[in-house]
Amino acid sequence: MANKKLDIIPLYEWGMFTDPRPSVVAGPCSAESEEQLMETAKGLKEMGINVFRAGIWKPRTHPGCFEGVGAPGLEWMEKVRSEYGLKISTEVASEKHVRECIRHGVDLVWIGARTTANPFLVQEIADALKGTDIPVLVKNPVNQDLDLWIGALERLNSAGIRKLGVIHRGFSTFEKIKYRNDPQWHIAIELRSRYPELPFFVDPSHLGGSKDYIQEISQRSLDLGFEGLMIESHCNPSVALSDAKQQLTPPELSDLLYNKIYVRDADSDSQEWKENIDQLRAKIDIIDENLLYVLGSRMNISRKIGEYKKNNNVAIIQASRWDSVLAKVVDMGKEYDLPEKFISAVFNAIHDASVEVQNEIISGKSSR
Ligand code: PEP
Numbered sequence: 001m002a003n004k005k006l007d008i009i010p011l012y013e014w015g016m017f018t019d020p021r022p023s024v025v026a027g028p029c030s031a032e033s034e035e036q037l038m039e040t041a042k043g044l045k046e047m048g049i050n051v052f053r054a055g056i057w058k059p060r061t062h063p064g065c066f067e068g069v070g071a072p073g074l075e076w077m078e079k080v081r082s083e084y085g086l087k088i089s090t091e092v093a094s095e096k097h098v099r100e101c102i103r104h105g106v107d108l109v110w111i112g113a114r115t116t117a118n119p120f121l122v123q124e125i126a127d128a129l130k131g132t133d134i135p136v137l138v139k140n141p142v143n144q145d146l147d148l149w150i151g152a153l154e155r156l157n158s159a160g161i162r163k164l165g166v167i168h169r170g171f172s173t174f175e176k177i178k179y180r181n182d183p184q185w186h187i188a189i190e191l192r193s194r195y196p197e198l199p200f201f202v203d204p205s206h207l208g209g210s211k212d213y214i215q216e217i218s219q220r221s222l223d224l225g226f227e228g229l230m231i232e233s234h235c236n237p238s239v240a241l242s243d244a245k246q247q248l249t250p251p252e253l254s255d256l257l258y259n260k261i262y263v264r265d266a267d268s269d270s271q272e273w274k275e276n277i278d279q280l281r282a283k284i285d286i287i288d289e290n291l292l293y294v295l296g297s298r299m300n301i302s303r304k305i306g307e308y309k310k311n312n313n314v315a316i317i318q319a320s321r322w323d324s325v326l327a328k329v330v331d332m333g334k335e336y337d338l339p340e341k342f343i344s345a346v347f348n349a350i351h352d353a354s355v356e357v358q359n360e361i362i363s364g365k366s367s368r
């Protein structure tokens, strides 16, 4: 089904974010106590943050973990707003949450990754928000399903929510990877190219799962042209009741934003060119990473075939098989406008490397 057009109000007309990028939402994973919220908010206000986040209801993987302080935390949030002039935001996962947020004048809400994956809940939230002017940011669903993400945006937009944006926080994965969640940047890039007008945030805290990765993920998302960042910040991360490893103190966040990430200025024509070229290069870097992953996976299978040939006493090279593989890929390459000479060279190099690996296995030089 073709995607519907979305009717979106530009981010800088929401009355809470201002150019130049990045637009930042910061605050603790969870509201824990009035003191923790006020102290964190004070630090963030001092360093120039305008939009404060704190989870009030926390979706936790295991029961028995800290599940948020619930509605009383919204009273503390109101105090954050009145004392420091910060806009306040939290995650909603049900109609009841939305009602509480409306009652306490919450300025922005977001839908969490687990909730975006559930169309019933998204519809319930959209219906409850109908007639309000509250901006909504939709995190990607936990699973790698762009249509499910878009479907959530359509539900909200159909309910009249026009201050609508997204947050990329990566996808759940069973495999052990460097980050807590798998970035799958190409999915975010695809969404951006389908809806260039849609405000786009990245959440380096939940994506990376460690404060050590916040800088590199933030820089990458700016290089890809995304305008916003949602970053977890806690006055004392080491004692945080949730997500302790991925939160920065307000001074650390200040250092990151003002000294460690480079925000490109899109003022002059030449700057615009620079910005575009950097975005394209960032995309190329991601494709290269994917290529390496694919080459590594292919090589692992080659090794398995090598073992199998060894055990069955079969020779490494079956020339006729390779000739037909090569002819097939050369032919398929034409569909992607890839010259025959280039495809032959690439696949012959891949084949040579596989033969070498299998040779090592059969001759007993490799222990793998
Ligand atoms: C959060 O932002 O606190 C949160 C629970 O995030 P996610 O939905 O990305 O897991």
Ligand code: MN
Pocket (backbone or CB within 6 Å): 029, 030, 206, 232, 242, 243
């Ligand atoms: Mn969190």
